[in-house]
Amino acid sequence: METFKKLKDFYWPYKVYFIWSIVLLLAVTGFTVAYPVILQFTIDYIILEQNYEWVPYVAIGFFFITLLKGIAVYYHQYLGDLFGIRAVFELRNALYKKLQFLPFRYYDNARTGDLMSRLTADVEGFRFFLSFGFAQLINLVMLVGLSLGIMFYYSPSLAFVTLAAMPFLILTVYKFDKEVHPAFKDIRKSFAGLTTKVQENISGMTTVKSLSKEEFEMGRFGDKNTDYKDKFIFTSNIWSKYFPFMELIGHFCVVALLGYGGYLVITGEIQPGVLVAFFSLVWFIINPLMNLGFIVNTFSQAKASGERLLQVLEEPEDIMDKKDAVSKDRLDGHVTFENVSHRYDEDEDLALDNISFEAKPGKTIGLIGATGSGKTSITQLITRFYEPDKGRVLIDGRPLTDYTLKTIRKNTGVVLQESFLFSSSVKDNISYGNPEASMERIIDAAKRSDAHEFIMDLPDGYDTILGERGGGLSGGQKQRIAIARAICVDPSILILDDATSAVDMETEGKIQAAFREVMKGRTTFIIAHRISSLMHADEIIVMKDGSMVERGSHAELLQKDNGHYRRIYELQYKDKHQFLQEAK
Numbered sequence: 235m236e237t238f239k240k241l242k243d244f245y246w247p248y249k250v251y252f253i254w255s256i257v258l259l260l261a262v263t264g265f266t267v268a269y270p271v272i273l274q275f276t277i278d279y280i281i282l283e284q285n286y287e288w289v290p291y292v293a294i295g296f297f298f299i300t301l302l303k304g305i306a307v308y309y310h311q312y313l314g315d316l317f318g319i320r321a322v323f324e325l326r327n328a329l330y331k332k333l334q335f336l337p338f339r340y341y342d343n344a345r346t347g348d349l350m351s352r353l354t355a356d357v358e359g360f361r362f363f364l365s366f367g368f369a370q371l372i373n374l375v376m377l378v379g380l381s382l383g384i385m386f387y388y389s390p391s392l393a394f395v396t397l398a399a400m401p402f403l404i405l406t407v408y409k410f411d412k413e414v415h416p417a418f419k420d421i422r423k424s425f426a427g428l429t430t431k432v433q434e435n436i437s438g439m440t441t442v443k444s445l446s447k448e449e450f451e452m453g454r455f456g457d458k459n460t461d462y463k464d465k466f467i468f469t470s471n472i473w474s475k476y477f478p479f480m481e482l483i484g485h486f487c488v489v490a491l492l493g494y495g496g497y498l499v500i501t502g503e504i505q506p507g508v509l510v511a512f513f514s515l516v517w518f519i520i521n522p523l524m525n526l527g528f529i530v531n532t533f534s535q536a537k538a539s540g541e542r543l544l545q546v547l548e549e550p551e552d553i554m555d556k557k558d559a560v561s562k563d564r565l566d567g568h569v570t571f572e573n574v575s576h577r578y579d580e581d582e583d584l585a586l587d588n589i590s591f592e593a594k595p596g597k598t599i600g601l602i603g604a605t606g607s608g609k610t611s612i613t614q615l616i617t618r619f620y621e622p623d624k625g626r627v628l629i630d631g632r633p634l635t636d637y638t639l640k641t642i643r644k645n646t647g648v649v650l651q652e653s654f655l656f657s658s659s660v661k662d663n664i665s666y667g668n669p670e671a672s673m674e675r676i677i678d679a680a681k682r683s684d685a686h687e688f689i690m691d692l693p694d695g696y697d698t699i700l701g702e703r704g705g706g707l708s709g710g711q712k713q714r715i716a717i718a719r720a721i722c723v724d725p726s727i728l729i730l731d732d733a734t735s736a737v738d739m740e741t742e743g744k745i746q747a748a749f750r751e752v753m754k755g756r757t758t759f760i761i762a763h764r765i766s767s768l769m770h771a772d773e774i775i776v777m778k779d780g781s782m783v784e785r786g787s788h789a790e791l792l793q794k795d796n797g798h799y800r801r802i803y804e805l806q807y808k809d810k811h812q813f814l815q816e817a818k
């Protein structure tokens with residue numbers, strides 16, 4: 235119940251739909267049990283006592299009851315659906331909003347398939363209970379209660395005999411639920427595994443194909459698919475084992491009813507109409523009880539789904555605006571690190587160890603060092619994707635936490651090694667960070683990133699729709715669109731994280747030229763493995779195992795005998811010199 239209480243904010247505002255849906259359900263139940271009562275009246279009073287003048291009234295009454303029942307069923311279902319649909323509409327929005335603001339720390343370990351299934355299957359499971367399951371539970375209590383009441387009113391002894399087998403039915407339903415519930419849980423788990431497999435396969439298709447792993451992947455999918463199939467068959471075996479048994483118990487009740495009820499009619503203790511009414515009423519008890527397992531199942535599924543949704547909704551958002559955070563349109567881009575240390579996980583080594591440096595507005599800082607030395611971590615602290623464990627990161631003399639996240643993100647442009655392009659038009663991709671940008675500004679950004687020419691060659695120019703992974707464009711072209719996107723925001727701090735490592739030398743040359751144009755007036759951080767990418771930087775920082783081991787300009791660093799930078803330089807240029815020597 236705790237789960238439902240915690241999620242109350244989503245469904246309780248729509249209680250009016252729910253209450254009306256239940257009121258109408260009461261009417262439906264009333265009309266349903268009215269049928270056998272009318273039948274009893276018709277047989278015992280109209281037919282047996284030959285009061286035929288009542289026939290038209292009963293016929294009209296029956297017609298209206300049927301009509302009213304139809305209307306009540308319609309509105310009960312409609313309002314119930316409205317209740318569930320509206321509630322999960324809000325819930326879905328809240329979950330999506332949460333996903334936008336969850337810290338990167340959360341995404342480091344989150345699985346896309348799992349999150350997708352929470353946002354779809356779990357939300358749907360919760361809606362089903364709100365729209366349908368809860369009403370069914372109430373319907374069951376009312377229908378069974380009312381039918382029992384009428385049976386005992388007509389004939390307590392017949393009611394007892396008829397319902398004598400009922401405890402067996404309840405016991406069977408209980409046992410059925412005990413077996414079927416974990417089986418359903420397994421199906422859900424197996425389905426989540428299946429969808430995760432498909433999602434991973436589609437995302438990693440390039441790797442699969444390039445390593446010729448299609449057969450292997452089919453095998454792995456086959457295992458998951460077989461598991462899903464087996465779980466389903468196992469569950470349907472439980473159903474097919476229990477349901478005929480439940481029906482059998484139901485029919486025992488009917489046999490007892492006919493036997494003892496027939497005897498009571500013969501001896502004149504009850505009238506035939508009562509026996510006929512009992513015949514309907516007994517199924518109004520047996521059928522809902524047989525469905526009890528299913529209803530309880532929707533309840534426990536909704537509870538499990540609700541818990542999974544709460545796990546996302548209650549995830550702490552540790553990186554957020556403090557109360558009096560400053561919002562600024564434009565920062566100067568003066569970045570300072572003061573004794574910054576950072577680790578991603580408590581039991582991991584320091585990713586950054588006591589880093590201090592200053593980047594004045596408009597200057598270019600190059601970051602170089604081995605894989606995993608902490609270059610990206612520095613830039614992730616500037617954008618406040620993560621919070622440092624120790625020390626301070628300042629922009630324009632104020633700690634990052636003084637600014638709103640929007641201010642920081644609006645003033646920083648990031649181009650990654652492989653940038654993500656959305657499956658929308660080229661124009662929308664470029665103006666993603668600045669949707670109000672005019673067409674001139676978009677074209678200007680594209681020209682500055684040397685993308686304008688190839689965009690004009692696309693079938694619909696700037697309106698060309700890109701595929702999910704920027705389909706139809708080469709790596710370099712995608713990269714140039716990503717650079718245009720960063721320029722379009724006009725950031726005061728630009729971060730180029732390995733932005734040219736995936737493209738050929740010629741494209742790199744073009745992108746470099748574009749960068750030089752773009753970097754004017756912005757504080758720029760260039761992360762690169764190639765010295766050629768950052769040799770023109772005002773200051774180069776050499777990283778090793780999370781520490782800064784050298785800093786200075788290209789010329790200064792080359793002066794250092796046995797220096798790290800010089801070693802990298804020699805490694806990268808040795809071949810070239812050798813080649814030139816040999817060519818002479």
Ligand SMILES: Nc1ncnc2c1ncn2[C@@H]1O[C@H](COP(=O)(O)OP(=O)(O)OP(=O)(O)O)[C@@H](O)[C@H]1O
Nearest residue numbers: 342578579585603604605606607608609610611612
């Ligand atoms: N999200 C993360 N969660 C846990 N550890 C991380 C995370 N990101 C980086 N690390 C760890 O932090 C250290 C520094 O990583 P970082 O990405 O900053 O290095 P890098 O110099 O940019 O490497 P590369 O050149 O390969 O991009 C590494 O040991 C890495 O394993």
